Amino acid sequence: MFLNKKTHNFFTFFNKFTQKTSKTVFNWIATSDGYKMPKKYHFIFWAGYFLINFIRWGSYFDDYVYSLKSNLVEFFIHIPITYFHIYYLIPKFVLKKKLPLYLITAILTLAVAYIVRTELNLLLVTSNIWPEAIGTQKAYSFNHIVAVTIGEVYVVALATAIKLTMDWIAERKKNSQLKQLQLKTELKYLKSQIQPHFFFNTLNNLYYLTIEKSDKASDVVLKLSEIMQYVLYDVKEPKIGLLNEINYIESYLELERLRHGEKVNSEIQIRGNIDDISIPPLLLLPFIENCFKHGSKNNEEVRLDIHFENEKNEHLIFKAKNNFNSDYADDKKRGIGIENVRRRLELLYKNKYSLETKVIDNTFNVLLKIPIL
Structure with a gap:
């Protein structure tokens, strides 16, 4: 046809x-x-x-x-x-x-x-x-112009609405990705601050021992090399097992005992099952460092009690208590440890965590509560 x-x-x-x-x-x-x-x-x-x-x-x-x-x-x-x-x-x-x-x-x-x-x-x-x-x-005619124009506006408005919606979704996704990247970058930066901070404190210990020509200096170097594996390699993961963190806390306590000897009196208590709990690496170690900063100045003994508790498989509770030298309260060089941890907690858990630090009867107390994810 x-x-x-x-x-x-x-x-x-x-x-x-x-x-x-x-x-x-x-x-x-x-x-x-x-x-x-x-x-x-x-x-x-x-x-x-x-x-x-x-x-x-x-x-x-x-x-x-x-x-x-x-x-x-x-x-x-x-x-x-x-x-x-x-x-x-x-x-x-x-x-x-x-x-x-x-x-x-x-x-x-x-x-x-x-x-x-x-x-x-x-x-x-x-x-x-x-x-x-x-x-x-x-x-x-007027009616025809109005009818055709409304039809054209309808088509243009529909397509424009779809395009603007897709732009909004794409922009929101982009902003979310940028926010996540910024979060990861800041967390990485904060974590990188802790590493030299930790080594600085440990090398100070080694420095004092070498001045005293102590035989313990070689033991400190050996123990430090063990902890370096954790600080340099394990912390690359976003989370590690809580038991691993506790093991490295105990290694750090051993380092302090090598320096201070019998002056260090510490105890770690665990309540509940913590085998499957994971936390961000280097989250708790700064609190332990802080305990020695508070407790070792002009004190004959450093008393340190550490407590971990699994609260109904919903929250991990961490407590640290040590004797406190009131002269430290006037020390302006408080370091970056605690503030660093506080910022990391804000980035990681937002408003789902609680952290309290206070002095009661010459005892410095830390209470941290974070969700078990």
Whole structure:
């Protein structure tokens, strides 16, 4: 079956218009900011929307040829107008808060779209410009202008809403990723601060022993090498077993005993099952260091009690108590240990943890409660 001249002209125009429009549209998309949706999703959206309209109006008029031709004209006006709005008008005017210019350009665009659509329908589709209307309606009548304009605004608004929603989701995801990266970077920085902080304190101990020409210096070096494995390698993991942390706390206590001898009196108590509990590495060791900083100055004995408790498999409770030299309260060089841990707790647990440090009867007390994850 051969096509009549009018139909042939329609499809010739449609083919040329499609090629030019597609090239322009994809240039807009390629040079735009924000989330770039893959081209296949653009095609799926427009193809699906076209199919729905084609079936709807074909069924309504019982004339699928008319529905095909009219929708081809309308959609290939919808598409450039929609992308022009999304990728040019919004970035050019709305985002720069030039709303009067945006409104003027949008109204002019809708006016041009109405004229082009109406003339193409009259030229290529039908002389009955508005067959779904009651009675005979003419082109460029008020009602026809309003109806066509509302239809165009509906399509543009729908596509714009989808694009802005996708941009918002992409921006939110990007911000979340940046926030996580910032969190990891800060945690890594805080952790890296603890490592030299710990070695600085331990090397101080070694320094005192070498000045005294103590035979214990070699033992300190050996014990230090064991702990280095933890501080340099194990801490690379985001979490380690609580039992491992306790083992290294005991190793640190051994180091302090090598320096202070029988002066150190410590006890570790464990309540509940802690085998499967994991915590961030180097989270508790600064508290133990702090105990010696508080308790070893001008004291004949360093008393240290450490307590771990699994509270209903929901929270880990850590307590540390040591004798306290009140002269330390005036010492301005308090180090970075405790503040470092407090910041890490804020980053890791937000408002789901509690940390209290206080002095009661010349005893320094630490109470930490964190969730078991």
